[in-house]
Amino acid sequence: MPELPEVETVRRILEPQLAGRRIENVQINHSKIIAYPEAGAFAQRLTGQTVTKLSRRGKYLTLQLAAGDRLRLHLRMTGQLLVMPAEEPVEKHTHLILSLSDGNQLRYIDVRRFGRFWLFGKEETDRLSGQEKLGPEPSDPALTAAYLQSKLGKRKAAVKEMLLDQTIVAGIGNIYADEILFAAGIYPAAPCCELADADWERLAGEIPQMIAWGIDRNRTTPEEYLRGKGREYRNIPDLRVYGRAGQPCRVCQSTIGKLTLGGRSSCYCPHCQQRGLR
16 A cells, blocks of 8 residues: 555656646546545536646645645555556556646556545535544654654554554554564554653654655656556665565564554564563
């Protein structure tokens, strides 16, 4: 699933290709991905609108439109968003095509069809997408040790599970949660209520640093992005624990372990992230 750094990469690549373009035609090939309004009204209202910018909040992207409307979307697990020439063959699982005034098309491809689009009018409040429930961005100065401790300090749930709660911090998924906890030296299954003040301090420091690293490491060109269909991430070879179960830790050479928390796999170093290690 694309996490904040990957979604930010999408935004940085696509915004220059979309800003100032008018949406000439809307083709919906699978109405399930249109969450609001219904597909017919969605296409009618969107046609003729001009994109002014592409913004991001957590894992959500929003096309800001000149009329004041907002087209919000969430890629979920397998969503791909690409700008390409109209003459390019349409791939299987392409569920939405926006034809643009410059002759290109914005295409949404999604094998599992979990992604969703919402079109809100200028005066409409978004109470549907879930974006309004998000916690602070990892780069927000409000994301301090005191903030995390106030939200999670009394919880018995595993700290890894809580890092995935988008109402606590926006944009962190399974990959970066593993990497953040490794960098902070915190065992992923440790209950939040057992963490010490020093743990919260390290966690608050590592969250923005790791997300910033992911954004920087995923930097790419529009050509490379299109060749990789928006799904080739440069940071994968440099991850220190995620997806490396059974391999040696890059720091201490211990074998990377794996456990399941909340139905998701978690990779960690049993030496660098000992439970109770301070």
